[in-house]
Amino acid sequence: MNKQPSTMELVNRGLAKRYRRERNFRRLGLSAIVTSICFLGLLFISIAANGWPAFFRTEILLNIHFDKSEFGVDNLAAANYGALVKNSLRVLFPGVKGRRDKRKLYKLVSSGASFTLQDMVRHDPSLIGTTRKIWLPADDEVDLFNKGYIARDLPESDRRLKDNQIHWIDTLSAEGRIKKSFNTIFFTAGDSREPELAGIRGAVVGSLYTLIVTLALSFPIGVAAAIYLEEFAPCNRWTDLIEVNINNLAAVPSIVFGLLGLAVFLNFFHMPRSSPLVGGLVLTLMTLPTIIIASRASLKSVPPSIREAALGVGASRMQTITHHILPLALPGMLTGTIIGMAQALGETAPLLMIGMVAFIVDVPGGFTDPAAVLPVQIYLWADSPERAFVALTSAAIMVLLFFLICMNGIAVFFRRKFERRW
Template sequence: MNLKFNEGLNRRYRAERNFQRMGIAAILIALTFLAFLFISIVSKGYTAFQQTYVQLDVEFDPGYFQNENLAAADYPGLVKASLRNMFPEVNDRKEKRRLYGLASNSAAFTLFDMVKENPNIIGTRQQVWVLADDDVDMLVKGHYDRDLPESDRRVKDNQVGWIDSLEENGRLKKKFNTTFFTSGDSREPEQAGIWGAARGSFYTLLLTLALSFPIGVAAAIYLEEFAPNNVWTDLIEININNLAAVPSIIFGLLGLAIFINFWGMPRSTPIVGGLVLTLMTLPTIIIAARASLKSVPPSIREAALGIGASKIQMVTHHVLPLALPGMLTGTIIGMAQALGETAPLLMIGMVAFIVDVPGSFTDPSTVLPVQIFLWADSPERAFTEKTSAAIMILLGFLILMNGAAVYLRKKFEIKW
C-alpha cells in the first residue's frame, strides 16, 4: 500500500515539475521573441537620431538679391553656386544635377533664415552647415552597398567620389537629428519629423481623457451604487462588456457616419479623433472603475451611512477616494490603448499627408501610429529608419504610461 502511495505521489510531483518547466519555457520563448522584436526595431531605427550635414562656403552675392523682398532671392542658386565652386571640374549638365543633389532642398530655406535673421551677411562669405540629401545620408550611414554595380545604386559613382572628397576635407559629418523631433511630415525623408504627429496625438488624447474619464467614472458610480437591479441595468452592463470587445475599426466607422457625415465636423482633426477614441475607451474605463468600486469593503459604506451621511456623501467622501487609484490605473491603460490605435483614425481621414504642425483641436493633423503607417508605406530607404525610430518613440510613451499605471497601483493600493 505504501509503495503504491509513494509511486502516485512521485508521479504527481513529476507532473508538477514538468508543468513548471513548461511554464518557464513558455516565458523564455515569449521573452526571446520580444527581445528579437526590440533588437530588430532598435537596430533599424537608432541611426535616424543622427543626420548627415554638408558644409558649404556660401558667397551671398548681392546679385542674387535684386529685390528688396528677401524671400524672393534665388537661394537655391546660392546653394548650386557653392557646390560648383567646391567642384569646379564638373561641367556636364547631367553631372551638375547629380552634384546639386548632394544637398537637401531645405538648404535654400536654411540660407533664407540666415539672411532674414541678419541681412548684413549679404555680400559676405559664410560657412554654412546644411542638410545632406537622404541618399547621401544613407550612404554615409552604410545603408547603401558601395560594392553594387552603379546601375543598382541610387548614388552614382561620381557622387560617391564627391562624398568621399567632402569627408576627407571635413565638410561632411553626422549631427544629432533635431529635425526629426521638431518638424512635421515631408515628402523628403531628411526633412520629415514626428513633431506634427506628436502634437496631433497630444490633442487627441487630451480630448479623449477630458471626455472619457468623467463620463466613465460617473457611469460606473451610477451602475455600481445607485442603479436598481432590473432587466434594463443588466442589459446596459451586458452591452458595456460587449462594447469592450468590439473591433476598434467599428468605432471609426461610427465616427465617420455620425461625427463627419451627419454632424458635418471637419475630417482629419483631433476633435473628431478624440470623440472616436472616447467612444472606444469608455467601456474599458467603466469596467475598471466598477471593479475599483467593488473592491471597497461594504463596511466603509455601512459606517458612513451609520453616522448619518447621505448616500451621495457616502460615495463622494468615502468610497470614491478609496476607489480612485484603481480608476486612474484603468484610465491610463485605456489612454495607452488609445495612443496606439490606428484603424479608427484611418476611417475619419487622419491618414492624410499633413505637413503643418497642428496648433489646435480643429487643425488637420495625424497621430503617431498613423504617421508610422504612412512612413512604412514609403519606398525610400531613409523612411525605413524613420519608421523604426518612430516606433521606438511610440513604444517609449506606451512603456511610460503602463509604468505609471503600475506605479499608481502599487503606491495607492489598499489591501483590506
C-alpha cells in the same frame, strides 16, 4: 512459474517514465514563456537597431556666399536660396561639367537646405554679402551611404547613388566637410516627402490634441457611469443590458468604432475630417468600456464599512460617494484611465476610417485642424518606398513606445503608491 508483480512494483516500474514526463512538461511550459519573451526581445531589438540611425543625420559643410545680387530689397523670401547652395557646390568641384553631372552634384545636398538658409537670412539680414561656412543637411541617399547602408561594391545600376557622386562624397569627407550630428529636424518638423526633412512634431502634437479630447470626455463620463452602475443602479433588466453592452463593447474590433465615427460624426454631423476632435470622440467611445470596468473594480474594492459609517452619521448617498468613496477609489480609477489612454495613443485603425491618413505637413494648431497622430504617421512612413523611411518609422516607433512606457510606468507608480489593502 511467473509471479504476478505487486502493485508497488508496477508503480515503481513506471515511475522513471512518469518523472521524465513531468520534467518535460515543466520544460515545455518554461519554453513557452521564454519563447514569448524572445519574441518581445526580437521586436524591440529589431526596432531599436533600425531606428537608432535616424536620430542622427549627415551634414555637409559648404562655404555659402550670400551674393547681394540674389536678394531683392524688400522680399527676402523671394531670393533663390537654392542657387546659393549650387554656386558653392560648383566652387568646390570646378571640374564638374555638363547638365546631368551638375544635377547629380546638386543632389548631394537636401532640398531643405534652401529653407535653412532662408531662416538664417530672415533672422540676421546682415549675412547678405558675406561668405559663411554653414553645415547643411545632406540628401537622404548621401545620409544612408554615410551610415553604411549602401555598399560601395554594389553594381552602379543597383544603387541610386552613382560612382561619381560617391567620389565627390569621398572628397568632401577627406576635407572634413561631412559630419554626423543629432537629428533635430526629426523632433521639430512636420511630415515631409523628403526623408531627411520629415519629423514627428506634427504627429506628436496631433496625438496630444486627440488625447486631450479623449481624456476630457472619457474620464468624467466613465467615472460617472461606473458610479451609477456600482452605487445606484437597481438590479433589473436595464442594468443587465447596460452591463452586457459595456462588456461587449470592450471586445468589439476597433475598426468598427471607426465605421461608427465615419457614418455618424463625419457623414451625419459633418464634423471636420481628420481632426483631433473627431479622433478624440471615436477614441472616447473606444476607451470608455476600459475606464468603466476599471473604475467599477476600484469602487468595489472600497470596503462597505466606510459607506455604512458615512450613511450612519447622516450623509446622503451622494455625499457618501463624493466625500468618502470617490477619494478612496480615485487612484484606481486614474490607473485604469491612464491604461485606457495608453491604448488610445497606440490605436490606428479607427483613425484611418475618419480620414486621419492625409499627408499633413503643418503642425496642427487646434482641435479642428487636420492632423496626423503618431501611430498613423508610423503607418504612413512604413508605406513609403524610400529606404530612409524605414529608419524614420522605427525611430517614430521608439518615440511612441517611449510615451507608452512612461504612461504605463505612471500607472504602475500610482498603483504602488496609493493602493490600499483593506
